[in-house]
Amino acid sequence: MNFTSIINKKKNKINLTSKEITWLVESFLNGQIKDYQMSSFLMAVWFNGMNDEELAVFTENLINSGITYDLDGVEGPFADKHSTGGVGDKTSLIFAPLVAHFGVKVSKLSGRGLGQTGGTIDKLESCKGWTGEIEEQRFKEILNTVGMSIMSQSKNVVPADKKLYALRDVTGTVDSVPLIASSIMSKKLIIPAQSIILDVKVGSGAFMKDLQSAEVLANTMISIGKSHNRNVSVMLTNMDRPLGRAIGNAIEVKEAWETLHGKGPDDLNELCVTAAAITLVNTKKFSSLDEAKQKVYEVLKSGEAAHFLKDFVEAQSGDFSLIENYSKNFLTLHKIEVVAKKEGYVSFKSAEGLGYLSMKLGAGRERAEDTIDFSAGIYLNKTNGDFVKKDEVVMTLFTNISNNDEFLNEANDQIVISDKKDDTPVILKLILNSN
Numbered sequence: 001m002n003f004t005s006i007i008n009k010k011k012n013k014i015n016l017t018s019k020e021i022t023w024l025v026e027s028f029l030n031g032q033i034k035d036y037q038m039s040s041f042l043m044a045v046w047f048n049g050m051n052d053e054e055l056a057v058f059t060e061n062l063i064n065s066g067i068t069y070d071l072d073g074v075e076g077p078f079a080d081k082h083s084t085g086g087v088g089d090k091t092s093l094i095f096a097p098l099v100a101h102f103g104v105k106v107s108k109l110s111g112r113g114l115g116q117t118g119g120t121i122d123k124l125e126s127c128k129g130w131t132g133e134i135e136e137q138r139f140k141e142i143l144n145t146v147g148m149s150i151m152s153q154s155k156n157v158v159p160a161d162k163k164l165y166a167l168r169d170v171t172g173t174v175d176s177v178p179l180i181a182s183s184i185m186s187k188k189l190i191i192p193a194q195s196i197i198l199d200v201k202v203g204s205g206a207f208m209k210d211l212q213s214a215e216v217l218a219n220t221m222i223s224i225g226k227s228h229n230r231n232v233s234v235m236l237t238n239m240d241r242p243l244g245r246a247i248g249n250a251i252e253v254k255e256a257w258e259t260l261h262g263k264g265p266d267d268l269n270e271l272c273v274t275a276a277a278i279t280l281v282n283t284k285k286f287s288s289l290d291e292a293k294q295k296v297y298e299v300l301k302s303g304e305a306a307h308f309l310k311d312f313v314e315a316q317s318g319d320f321s322l323i324e325n326y327s328k329n330f331l332t333l334h335k336i337e338v339v340a341k342k343e344g345y346v347s348f349k350s351a352e353g354l355g356y357l358s359m360k361l362g363a364g365r366e367r368a369e370d371t372i373d374f375s376a377g378i379y380l381n382k383t384n385g386d387f388v389k390k391d392e393v394v395m396t397l398f399t400n401i402s403n404n405d406e407f408l409n410e411a412n413d414q415i416v417i418s419d420k421k422d423d424t425p426v427i428l429k430l431i432l433n434s435n
């Protein structure tokens with residue numbers, strides 16, 4: 001086969017055959033197709049897209065490039081969740097216990113953070129000893145005994161996507177709906193969970209800057225899920241603001257633990273309860289979303305599901321007592337209180353800006369090889385829509401890096417105080433789908 005003719009076909013909007021797609025994914029992975037050739041193909045896809053058939057075959061080939069998991073020997077139903085990446089997003093740590101409480105097993109692969117977004121694996125590693133690198137057999141045992149387990153993505157998970165993503169990242173081809181949809185869905189489909197809830201972030205801190213393009217992405221992922229017999233539902237959620245009040249690693253696990261005891265912030269409660277309720281309807285535990293939401297809220301408020309988080313962390317060798325005694329274990333050299341310069345309603349310039357500030361405080365990575373300070377991060381004493389008086393604390397920065405003036409300036413730069421209350425809801429739209 002000739003790769004130049006494949007590039008030309010895509011450039012001229014001629015559909016590719018299954019054989020051509022299979023060949024190009026395999027040949028890129030084994031090095032026969034070079035990065036410069038694939039870059040050109042990716043840009044042609046960026047301009048001309050892929051139709052449903054092309055996308056289904058492309059995704060299938062991504063999946064086949066690496067390992068897949070079976071859940072033999074574990075009693076279902078099984079559910080998974082994915083977020084396209086947000087600031088302060090600790091939803092998985094709350095969603096999974098809530099769903100597990102109702103007998104739905106959460107079998108999940110998660111990643112690390114980079115840039116402004118945090119990663120679930122990094123957050124969990126703040127429980128010293130916790131590991132996401134577990135064998136499939138152990139994964140199944142934990143699903144059987146605890147009801148939820150999270151593994152980290154090894155290098156054998158969809159290697160073709162890993163190689164493609166690295167190239168997209170440096171060739172301006174990340175923000176392409178078919179490429180994002182196939183990339184995300186390939187990593188979801190290697191575990192046979194029948195219900196998948198996708199949290200597609202919309203706004204300044206997200207890939208999708210507006211609701212319309214986020215909806216196109218959502219429907220594309222639903223269609224890929226359908227072609228694999230999975231029940232995919234999507235929540236389009238607001239990423240013009242951070243989720244919850246905590247941004248960092250240990251501080252986010254603490255917020256998840258408090259939320260599971262009924263003491264969480266409203267936006268985080270709403271998002272986690274809705275995601276869990278949709279999943280429970282999709283797995284036939286409830287017949288109506290309203291009833292499911294009400295029951296999940298009751299469980300959240302009662303604290304009954306919290307033990308799932310602790311049990312799962314301990315089953316994967318983590319020390320959860322560090323979180324239970326947070327103030328003793330995650331002290332930082334500097335605690336910088338940022339106060340309001342005037343009174344009014346609080347909002348932030350961008351969620352992305354707060355994510356980068358948290359990264360600079362030590363909580364994130366600028367490059368993949370950077371190490372993380374689990375105790376660093378931001379607590380929003382006031383968040384979107386809260387009223388603040390002059391000189392009241394809006395946010396607190398925790399860091400071990402001595403650069404207080406610069407951090408203070410950046411934090412002040414992010415705070416917006418106005419006469420008008422920001423009351424945009426956290427959930428912008430639900431796209432529910434059942435097979």
Ligand code: URA
Pocket residue numbers: 084165174179180181183184
């Ligand atoms: N997340 C992914 O896994 N892939 C993309 O292409 C974008 C976000």
